[in-house]
Amino acid sequence: MAAKLYPVIQEHLAFVHPGAARSIFWEIDSATAREIERAGDPGFEKEAWLTTTILNYGCCGYSIATPHPDDPGLPVKVLATVLYCGRDDAPGSTQLPTAPVSEDAELISSLFIEPEHASDGMAAVLLDAAIMELVRKDVSAVEAFGLREDHHLDPDSPRAETVQDIVGRREQIGLLPEPVLESAGFEVVRDHPVLPRLRLELPPNSALLTAEAVEQLLARTQ
Structure with missing residues (x-):
């Protein structure tokens, strides 16, 4: 069965990528997140965050998954998930050296994709879906922190240990890899050798994927 695009809403929490369902780096302050990861249940805390965010904010992401042929409400496998939220709902983002997110912007925090599908175009589909939803929410801009894989970090630079971690x-x-964000139209607004912050004004100037293009891409993904 072909993969489908699902909004991250209460009815579709089963379709959140397992990595996204366990990660609490962005959603909880760093000290509390470390304690939970050592002794608690990150999955429980993330589900609580998702439930609260959906209740107060609405849809906060998109997933790509193959639905079960006998029960479309359950996935066979979740292939990818992107999450976004208001900047105050992501206190963990203050750990980044190019924080904080601008006051007028929302944050695309994280992107999880199964390695075998990393080059299938899923990142473009998910980012475009997130951008379109943020436009519908009447958001004026969205930001994200990009990763430069070919970085050269001076170990004596400020916060080098935190960046390496x-x-x-x-x-x-x-x-999110910086090239993925740039291909979606984001531009660097605060530079850094490793973790620059990028921004996209909404609505975007560049064209997004059409519904037909999304369907064609997902139809090729089993």
């Missing part, structure tokens, strides 16, 4: 956990926290 964040980069080392990039898959666990869903860092």
